Amino acid sequence: MDDRVDTALRDGYKGAPNRPLPRSDSFHDANDPVEPVATSRERDMPKRPGWSGPTYYGRSQLKAAPFDPWIVGGYIFLAGLSGSSAVLSNLAELVRGKRAADVGRRGRYLSMLAPTLGSLLLIIDLHTPQRFYNMFRIAKRTSPMSIGTWILSSFIPFAGLGFLSQLGADVFKLGGLSRLARLSFAPAAVSGAGLSTYTASLLSATSTPYWAAQPKELAIRFAASSIASGAAALALGAKSDSNRRTLETIGAAALAIELAATVMSHKTVKAKGVGESLKSDWGKTEEVAALGLGVLLPLGIYAATRLRRRKPTAANDLAALATLVGSAMLRVSTLGIGDDSASRPEVSLRFSQPENLPPPRRR
Amino acid sequence: MNVHPRARDYTQSALGKMIPNESELTAGVKIEPGKQYGFFTDTTVCIGCKACEVACKEWNNLPADNVGLTGHSYDNTGALSANTWRHVNFIEESGGKSVRDNDQNPFQSGWLMMSDVCKHCHHAPCMEACPTGALFKTEFDTVVVQQDICNGCGYCVPACPFGVVDVSKADGKAHKCTLCYDRLKGGLEPACAKSCPTDSIQFGELSDLQARAKRRVAELHDRGVHTAYTYGTPDGPGALDSPGVMGDMQYLNAFFLLTDRPEAYNLPAAPTRPSNRIAPALTAGLATLAGLALAAVALMAGGSEETHRGR
Numbered sequence: 001m002d003d004r005v006d007t008a009l010r011d012g013y014k015g016a017p018n019r020p021l022p023r024s025d026s027f028h029d030a031n032d033p034v035e036p037v038a039t040s041r042e043r044d045m046p047k048r049p050g051w052s053g054p055t056y057y058g059r060s061q062l063k064a065a066p067f068d069p070w071i072v073g074g075y076i077f078l079a080g081l082s083g084s085s086a087v088l089s090n091l092a093e094l095v096r097g098k099r100a101a102d103v104g105r106r107g108r109y110l111s112m113l114a115p116t117l118g119s120l121l122l123i124i125d126l127h128t129p130q131r132f133y134n135m136f137r138i139a140k141r142t143s144p145m146s147i148g149t150w151i152l153s154s155f156i157p158f159a160g161l162g163f164l165s166q167l168g169a170d171v172f173k174l175g176g177l178s179r180l181a182r183l184s185f186a187p188a189a190v191s192g193a194g195l196s197t198y199t200a201s202l203l204s205a206t207s208t209p210y211w212a213a214q215p216k217e218l219a220i221r222f223a224a225s226s227i228a229s230g231a232a233a234l235a236l237g238a239k240s241d242s243n244r245r246t247l248e249t250i251g252a253a254a255l256a257i258e259l260a261a262t263v264m265s266h267k268t269v270k271a272k273g274v275g276e277s278l279k280s281d282w283g284k285t286e287e288v289a290a291l292g293l294g295v296l297l298p299l300g301i302y303a304a305t306r307l308r309r310r311k312p313t314a315a316n317d318l319a320a321l322a323t324l325v326g327s328a329m330l331r332v333s334t335l336g337i338g339d340d341s342a343s344r345p346e347v348s349l350r351f352s353q354p355e356n357l358p359p360p361r362r363r
Numbered sequence: 364m365n366v367h368p369r370a371r372d373y374t375q376s377a378l379g380k381m382i383p384n385e386s387e388l389t390a391g392v393k394i395e396p397g398k399q400y401g402f403f404t405d406t407t408v409c410i411g412c413k414a415c416e417v418a419c420k421e422w423n424n425l426p427a428d429n430v431g432l433t434g435h436s437y438d439n440t441g442a443l444s445a446n447t448w449r450h451v452n453f454i455e456e457s458g459g460k461s462v463r464d465n466d467q468n469p470f471q472s473g474w475l476m477m478s479d480v481c482k483h484c485h486h487a488p489c490m491e492a493c494p495t496g497a498l499f500k501t502e503f504d505t506v507v508v509q510q511d512i513c514n515g516c517g518y519c520v521p522a523c524p525f526g527v528v529d530v531s532k533a534d535g536k537a538h539k540c541t542l543c544y545d546r547l548k549g550g551l552e553p554a555c556a557k558s559c560p561t562d563s564i565q566f567g568e569l570s571d572l573q574a575r576a577k578r579r580v581a582e583l584h585d586r587g588v589h590t591a592y593t594y595g596t597p598d599g600p601g602a603l604d605s606p607g608v609m610g611d612m613q614y615l616n617a618f619f620l621l622t623d624r625p626e627a628y629n630l631p632a633a634p635t636r637p638s639n640r641i642a643p644a645l646t647a648g649l650a651t652l653a654g655l656a657l658a659a660v661a662l663m664a665g666g667s668e669e670t671h672r673g674r
Contacts, residue, residue, distance in 0.1 A: 145492065
């Protein structure tokens with residue numbers, strides 16, 4: 001036998017001195033108890049829940065979504081703005097009738113943003129845009145992208161008819177056309193509600209840790225931000241002070257809910273081990289642009305002007321504009337933070353621990 | 364004829380035709396539609412030769428991703444991608460900081476290799492997410508992207524809990540392992556499994572493979588490798604305590620025998636099924652919107668009374 005093997009058998013390996021080789025039964029008698037070699041892994045194995053071990057050379061465990069945060073974030077913003085404008089302007093006309101006619105009119109124009117510019121952004125973000133029509137091959141309830149395709153498709157005819165008849169009424173000054181505009185636009189409020197909200201499930205129903213960690217919180221933030229952006233856009237052009245004040249109050253209420261949901265959301269993602277991604281550049285962008293500019297600044301302005309009971313001024317316009325920019329930046333930064341969380345193995349491996357599994361369901 | 368010079372090196376097969384059900388000779392299994400097939404990758408016998416990577420690229424005509432050195436042990440492939448459907452992981456545990464120690468424990472204990480591949484999940488998140496139906500379950504219970512339908516929306520990429528699916532920059536479509544769909548149709552064992560010299564990659568009927576894996580784990584435990592377990596097999600009782608719990612995905616058609624925690628192989632310890640999160644997100648969003656709409660109606664009605672009184 002080779003000398004080296006002989007020596008190894010006599011002395012044992014350095015890593016496990018004076019222990020028999022656990023390789024084969026022929027190396028030791030049956031009476032000799034085989035102690036399992038305590039490797040570092042064995043000691044690590046029972047350390048559950050939680051994980052803070054080494055990653056695979058720091059290589060990503062997941063792949064980040066191949067979405068452009070600005071393009072897809074822009075679409076999500078426009079979908080929320082158009083959908084919520086449809087909801088709010090329909091409600092305004094329903095409750096206030098002719099006194100809210102100008103709100104309805106602006107709502108019909110604003111709701112054309114998602115079908116036109118929004119659809120364009122969606123198609124641009126495809127990697128094979130000439131095949132966009134394959135989205136209409138099937139309807140699938142396990143795919144929020146398919147759900148969203150059909151929500152947007154159901155929004156387009158009503159928003160489009162409402163917009164066209166409104167345009168006709170404005171150009172030719174026909175009263176009949178504005179009634180058609182009101183009637184045809186009503187169903188757009190229903191699909192508009194879906195359009196304002198489904199985009200959160202689009203992100204949550206993935207394996208990207210930042211989105212997957214907070215399906216409810218993200219949905220509340222997106223829904224509230226949609227309403228806030230719709231109210232802000234409608235308020236910007238409202239002719240009567242009464243309509244404007246009401247829309248501003250609705251916007252402020254939505255922003256307050258968004259603020260509460262943001263606090264909840266950050267708490268949840270930190271508890272699930274995704275907090276590191278909030279410290280990324282996109283996380284700071286969210287803090288400054290979505291939270292500071294988009295929520296806190298308008299809330300402050302509304303509080304200040306309301307306390308002084310002043311007529312709407314340039315500050316109110318600023319508040320509305322800040323809400324719109326903040327709403328867009330919320331979506332863009334959420335996409336960015338998600339990409340960051342997916343590309344960091346320490347975040348994704350920490351997130352996919354058994355304690356973050358949903359409670360077992362009956363099958 | 365316009366043929367690459369290298370292609371002329373290969374003459375026609377001496378057989379003149381394909382061997383019917385060749386997989387019976389190479390993998391001991393007859394491939395029939397309607398049955399479940401998969402891979403059992405036993406990492407304890409992997410020697411890191413990368414024959415699977417090469418065989419996959421050759422058969423599927425996939426270009427190289429990286430022709431350099433990564434500095435990550437012998438892993439110069441890096442990761443699974445649109446062009447790489449088998450990827451051998453090299454994990455050097457002793458020595459720390461990716462530097463191999465001169466003194467090694469017996470039993471490959473500081474030296475792990477694992478040929479990673481698409482898991483062909485039972486409830487595949489990529490397939491559930493696909494809005495065009497390009498991703499589908501084949502008659503062999505594998506998950507495949509139909510290249511003539513995929514429009515490159517890329518939604519399958521973040522849906523995958525294992526970071527497998529990738530959209531190619533070259534053609535703008537999603538690509539991943541097909542479990543050699545074309546070969547299965549022709550009665551051939553998948554290229555990677557056929558080329559594996561140590562049978563670390565085993566192809567076969569899923570139930571058969573799962574039974575084989577169970578026996579192998581028991582055998583390894585008997586030999587003193589107490590850390591051996593399967594990753595991606597159906598969860599048993601108390602599964603939450605064992606590594607590699609599959610949750611609502613239930614099991615993977617391509618599963619693994621591992622001897623370290625899943626994270627060491629860059630695998631998630633407890634992947635989740637993304638489609639479970641649609642309902643909570645939609646409900647929470649619509650409830651918020653409904654609440655705000657109600658508040659809006661109240662404010663509008665209240666505001667109009669105010670103006671009435673003002674008049």
